[in-house]
Amino acid sequence: MNEVINLLQARSSVRKFTDQEIAQDILEELIKCGQAAATSSFIQACTVIQVEDKNKRNQLVDLTGGQPYVASAARFLVFCADMNRHKLVCEMHNSKMESGYAEQFITATVDVALFAQNVMTAAQSLGLAGVYIGGIRNNIAEVSELLELPTLVYPVFGMCLGYPAQDPETKPRLPLSVVLKTDRYQDDNDSKTISEYDKQVREYYRSRTGGTKETSWSEQISDMLVKEARPHMKTYLKDRGFILK
Amino acid sequence: MNEVINLLQARSSVRKFTDQEIAQDILEELIKCGQAAATSSFIQACTVIQVEDKNKRNQLVDLTGGQPYVASAARFLVFCADMNRHKLVCEMHNSKMESGYAEQFITATVDVALFAQNVMTAAQSLGLAGVYIGGIRNNIAEVSELLELPTLVYPVFGMCLGYPAQDPETKPRLPLSVVLKTDRYQDDNDSKTISEYDKQVREYYRSRTGGTKETSWSEQISDMLVKEARPHMKTYLKDRGFILK
Numbered sequence: 001m002n003e004v005i006n007l008l009q010a011r012s013s014v015r016k017f018t019d020q021e022i023a024q025d026i027l028e029e030l031i032k033c034g035q036a037a038a039t040s041s042f043i044q045a046c047t048v049i050q051v052e053d054k055n056k057r058n059q060l061v062d063l064t065g066g067q068p069y070v071a072s073a074a075r076f077l078v079f080c081a082d083m084n085r086h087k088l089v090c091e092m093h094n095s096k097m098e099s100g101y102a103e104q105f106i107t108a109t110v111d112v113a114l115f116a117q118n119v120m121t122a123a124q125s126l127g128l129a130g131v132y133i134g135g136i137r138n139n140i141a142e143v144s145e146l147l148e149l150p151t152l153v154y155p156v157f158g159m160c161l162g163y164p165a166q167d168p169e170t171k172p173r174l175p176l177s178v179v180l181k182t183d184r185y186q187d188d189n190d191s192k193t194i195s196e197y198d199k200q201v202r203e204y205y206r207s208r209t210g211g212t213k214e215t216s217w218s219e220q221i222s223d224m225l226v227k228e229a230r231p232h233m234k235t236y237l238k239d240r241g242f243i244l245k
Numbered sequence: 246m247n248e249v250i251n252l253l254q255a256r257s258s259v260r261k262f263t264d265q266e267i268a269q270d271i272l273e274e275l276i277k278c279g280q281a282a283a284t285s286s287f288i289q290a291c292t293v294i295q296v297e298d299k300n301k302r303n304q305l306v307d308l309t310g311g312q313p314y315v316a317s318a319a320r321f322l323v324f325c326a327d328m329n330r331h332k333l334v335c336e337m338h339n340s341k342m343e344s345g346y347a348e349q350f351i352t353a354t355v356d357v358a359l360f361a362q363n364v365m366t367a368a369q370s371l372g373l374a375g376v377y378i379g380g381i382r383n384n385i386a387e388v389s390e391l392l393e394l395p396t397l398v399y400p401v402f403g404m405c406l407g408y409p410a411q412d413p414e415t416k417p418r419l420p421l422s423v424v425l426k427t428d429r430y431q432d433d434n435d436s437k438t439i440s441e442y443d444k445q446v447r448e449y450y451r452s453r454t455g456g457t458k459e460t461s462w463s464e465q466i467s468d469m470l471v472k473e474a475r476p477h478m479k480t481y482l483k484d485r486g487f488i489l490k
Contacts, residue, residue, distance in 0.1 A: 003370075005370060009281045011281050013283060033253040036253055040377070047426065086467075104474065106401070109355065117362035117363060121366055122249060126247065131283070132285070156351070173277075179293060180273070180295065183298045184393040187333065221335070222335040222338040222342075225342045226335070229346075229352075237347055
């Protein structure tokens with residue numbers, strides 16, 4: 001339809017990068033794109049830590065579950081939900097901030113994601129590519145310590161950015177009828193549609209791995225969701241003041 | 246730097262629209278842009294309800310706190326975090342999904358926000374504009390009933406989209422040094438920087454309202470955060486299976 005739409009629809013996660021660096025002025029332009037995203041009630045709850053220290057980068061490879069591109073990408077950014085700034089601002093006006101409730105957790109988390117997705121899109125528009133690192137939550141307490149995050153700041157995800165050295169095929173998405181509904185939620189046909197989609201995903205993995213990986217979307221999901229992921233998160237969020245104890 | 250970056254940086258929330266409609270094939274193209282966003286462990290946890298029914302639209306005006314553009318915009322979309330689909334998929338494989346824990350709540354919510362921000366950017370690229378409606382959470386139980394959302398589906402926010410009939414000035418954002426840190430979190434100079442920024446925000450409101458509104462960022466934030474917003478959210482999320490009771 002237009003170049004922006006082509007850019008968005010052609011996205012895939014890139015984990016291999018050339019040695020080319022990303023200049024600081026470019027990085028700052030990307031961050032300004034993030035800041036320009038909508039922010040709930042103007043809270044501006046996103047803080048980004050750019051990790052330049054090689055030693056910290058290497059530690060983050062381990063802490064995110066052994067993802068080497070966390071060290072090798074030109075840039076590694078940690079996107080944090082930050083309500084510490086608001087606590088500070090309340091103190092400036094001698095008022096006491098209420099914190100630790102679900103609504104604030106949602107607005108801060110959403111703020112971060114809208115911000116980050118603008119950074120990703122802006123990066124892509126400059127020929128850069130990257131990948132989100134949810135693995136930042138694998139050892140979230142250690143990551144928080146490493147980056148000296150205060151209470152009321154939590155790392156939502158990381159992002160590797162660099163000039164791409166691979167061009168992965170885009171992964172097929174769920175059929176539109178499953179994700180877009182009119183006027184009300186109804187999932188009467190979704191099982192059938194997902195079974196059809198499963199074949200497509202199986203074929204995608206088969207062709208991408210030369211036949212060594214064969215799984216469908218529903219198999220992958222059901223295998224993954226039978227156990228709780230990152231069970232430490234609730235305790236961590238309580239410790240950091242994001243959820244009431 | 247380029248047109249995409251200009252587009253992202255020039256964004257502002259638009260609440261007045263012309264009568265021009267948005268064709269369904271365009272809307273579907275936008276949704277596909279949303280789907281192309283990264284999704285944590287391929288969970289694809291976003292479902293969008295496009296609300297076309299006039300009666301429901303009018304009810305949503307009231308339920309979101311009296312925002313008339315929820316009815317008047319060409320399109321109104323409700324972006325939902327959806328783990329019901331995954332429950333269904335687990336049932337297809339005779340397995341039982343673990344749900345109600347913090348990590349899953351984060352991944353589903355982030356998925357929705359990344360998806361939605363792509364929709365917003367794609368819309369902008371076609372000359373459309375819009376506004377996020379966090380007010381969908383004002384009366385979230387009633388909204389969920391109106392849209393027949395099952396357990397494990399929660400509306401994160403709404404979005405009005407249309408052809409713009411206004412071109413609001415962009416709202417000044419926090420200085421870069423407050424939101425971008427290197428290697429570690431440190432906020433030693435933030436109070437001072439925010440005080441400077443406060444003057445800029447005060448001037449923005451003064452010029453936009455012809456002097457009738459005069460407030461700074463820190464005043465606005467501290468006035469807002471002294472009380473808990475949407476205190477019903479925690480109970481709602483428990484009732485819907487998103488947080489363990």
